[in-house]
Amino acid sequence: MGTGGFLAEPEPSEAVEATYAADIADDGYVMNLTRVWAQAPPVQDAWSALSVEAAETAGLTFRQKGIVVTALAAAMGDAYCSLAWGTRLARASDAPTARAVLDGTDEGLDDDERTIAAWARQLVRDPNGTTAADVDALRRAGFDDRAILGLTAYIAARIAFSTVNDALGAIPDAELRAAAPPAVLDAVTYGRAATA
Known part of the structure; x- marks a missing residue:
């Protein structure tokens, strides 16, 4: 059984049980990060609603979401x-390709995908350092201004999600490690080590 990082196991409730049941239905186990967010299921629901709405506003495909979040x-x-x-x-x-995005070389991505990966990294490293030229690059990549807002909000929501998980000690699940291809495992040499 996983743990909720630095937090105790949430008090049992219908909302907690529903959260755990959703993980079991989707993944076959309760993720460690879910145990963290299960302390306040309405907060998780609010984050999820923002993330989904922002991704839809941006018109992101699954592959684009993968590039953004991985980067x-x-x-x-x-x-x-x-x-x-x-x-x-x-x-x-x-x-x-996944390894290249993790390494920041972005080999295997087209120019538009490289643009969104760079935008995601810029928002992590220095959101105050963005320029009008960066936004123009997103326009050239096919995003209108509404979609640029959606993309930026999606990235910000994902940064917040990672921050909560990392700050509260959520450890990557052994199941995630077991499912990852060797190229991904080799690239992820940082952060908290996966559970055994």
């Missing part, structure tokens, strides 16, 4: 989301 998680040094989304990106493309 920002690696830039943050977040092993949990790097393993989870690096593996998803590997499935949506291939393992060398």
